[in-house]
Amino acid sequence: SQKIEQNSEALNIQEGKTATLTCNYTNYSPAYLQWYRQDPGRGPVFLLLIRENEKEKRKERLKVTFDTTLKQSLFHITASQPADSATYLCARGYQKVTFGTGTKLQVIP
Amino acid sequence: EAGVAQSPRYKIIEKRQSVAFWCNPISGHATLYWYQQILGQGPKLLIQFQNNGVVDDSQLPKDRFSAERLKGVDSTLKIQPAKLEDSAVYLCASSLDLMGSRDEQYFGPGTRLTVT
Numbered sequence: 001s002q003k004i005e006q007n008s009e010a011l012n013i014q015e016g017k018t019a020t021l022t023c024n025y026t027n028y029s030p031a032y033l034q035w036y037r038q039d040p041g042r043g044p045v046f047l048l049l050i051r052e053n054e055k056e057k058r059k060e061r062l063k064v065t066f067d068t069t070l071k072q073s074l075f076h077i078t079a080s081q082p083a084d085s086a087t088y089l090c091a092r093g094y095q096k097v098t099f100g101t102g103t104k105l106q107v108i109p
Numbered sequence: 110e111a112g113v114a115q116s117p118r119y120k121i122i123e124k125r126q127s128v129a130f131w132c133n134p135i136s137g138h139a140t141l142y143w144y145q146q147i148l149g150q151g152p153k154l155l156i157q158f159q160n161n162g163v164v165d166d167s168q169l170p171k172d173r174f175s176a177e178r179l180k181g182v183d184s185t186l187k188i189q190p191a192k193l194e195d196s197a198v199y200l201c202a203s204s205l206d207l208m209g210s211r212d213e214q215y216f217g218p219g220t221r222l223t224v225t
Contacts, residue, residue, distance in 0.1 A: 004151075034213075041218070041219075042216075042218055042219070043113070043200050043202070043216025043217050043218055043219050044152065044200075044216050045216070046213040046214060046215070049213070089151050089152075091151070095140075095157075095164075095206075096154065096157070096165060097154065097214070098154075099151030099152050099153070100151050101149065101150050101151050102150075102151055
């Protein structure tokens, strides 16, 4: 089966620092990897999608990388703010999406 | 633009009872998804509709779960009878996907089901 794993259940980081979240996948490389944000009591919100042939994608303070050799995607939030505190989900695929368990990020003022 | 609507937001039932959830996707969105999210886990796809046809229901426990999409718009997900392990948040999502394009999914707020 095609698994997607997010290493950390929780990550605490000081405001202003760069938060880095890790997502690993098994078996063949997915054509797409996606990152979502989920706040308590709400559905996930799409943030970024990166294709297999793209090394890096940026959107404002967010950056995603895709390393097919390591079978890994990294999600970075630069200049983190308390408002960035949420659970971040990694997902493989685009139409048929398999989600990881998520990493809960807490940005400490 | 209105988002994906779901009701009810919360439901508590006893095991072996039945329950139904309703979803109204974003207007014009062709694809509709139902996900199950157990506490501490990521969402798991239960069923995917393209207009009013089923694209994927491989992870839907068909002995107790059923879903339909009326006229390619609203959708209902039913559980009958419910088990304790069905306690979860049920998320509905939709995506535009016109003319074979693939678009991002927009999620509703979910329905939190507790089975006692």
